[in-house]
Amino acid sequence: MNPYDFYITPEEYAQAAEVGISAFSLERRIRLLGWSKQRAMTMPMRTQKPRGYYDEWAKTAQQNGIKYESFMTRIRQGWTPERAATKSLQSADEARRLALRATDHVRVHPEKYLRLAEQNGIPYATFHRRVKVSKWNYERAATEPIWTRQQIGRLGAQRLRKREGG
Template sequence: MEKRYHYITPNDYETAEQNGINYVALSQRVRDYGWDIDRAITEPLKVGVPFQPVWEQWEKIATENGISKDLFYQRIKVNKWDEKRAATHSLMAGKHLRIEWTKEEREIAERNSLSANHMNLVITRINKLGWSKERALNTPKMSLKEQAKHIAEGTRKYHRERGVNSEFNKTV
């Protein structure tokens, strides 16, 4: 029997529904994934564990450790980590000293728009830029416009120091 790939008949939708496969899933399997219709109407849907309840259970611990929801999800679904490791494993583990944050330091960071999701920025400031912990926590996160301004200033300085006459030397 020749495989069918294009026209899904009303009978196909009915058979799929009897097999627990809804209209959207059947259409997606055939039109988006390129499955043949016979496979699409018979292969059971894969049902995974809903992610939101898992995140809600670990959110407090994960955010305290600077782990975002997206990173937590990636660690579980892509890297196949267990929830505890995904929520507690430091982003910088093995690379730099682990930094423990006190309640007061977290409050300072929050006041400077550095939420738990931005603690990686604070760690980068300390480990890569050599800032003090106090300076890293007390310096607010720059807006994209401020970042662009600093990059432009740095580019102009770089070219001036090397005697390069270019459009980058001109101030805006």
């Protein structure tokens, strides 16, 4: 990038002002944001809603039992002011149902086997490790009791003797 790209001529200031871009905004776009001069001088400024623009809808939302923060969050998420002010909040049951549906969507292991492992006293981490690391099938991972330290030691000793040829 050429260092002269950061120099803004008086003509360029005037050209940007015709589009409604202030000198401060032009300098900020070029020097801080790294925009090209052409883009900085021609892209119009975003318009902001005037203060109090949503006041009437906010009152409607409050009458419908919707807090101002919830109303504004909905607006920022792209809802229309009418919908944000009138659509009722989720009930706890509805939120729970939607959360369960989302959980089902990203579930790694079948719920049937997770419940079976839980009934057999096998922690989720143990079940997951048995399936992913040890490559056990779901049925075995959910039903085989957790080994004692003594059982683990015997298995390790057997494998060591087998490997060492003894």
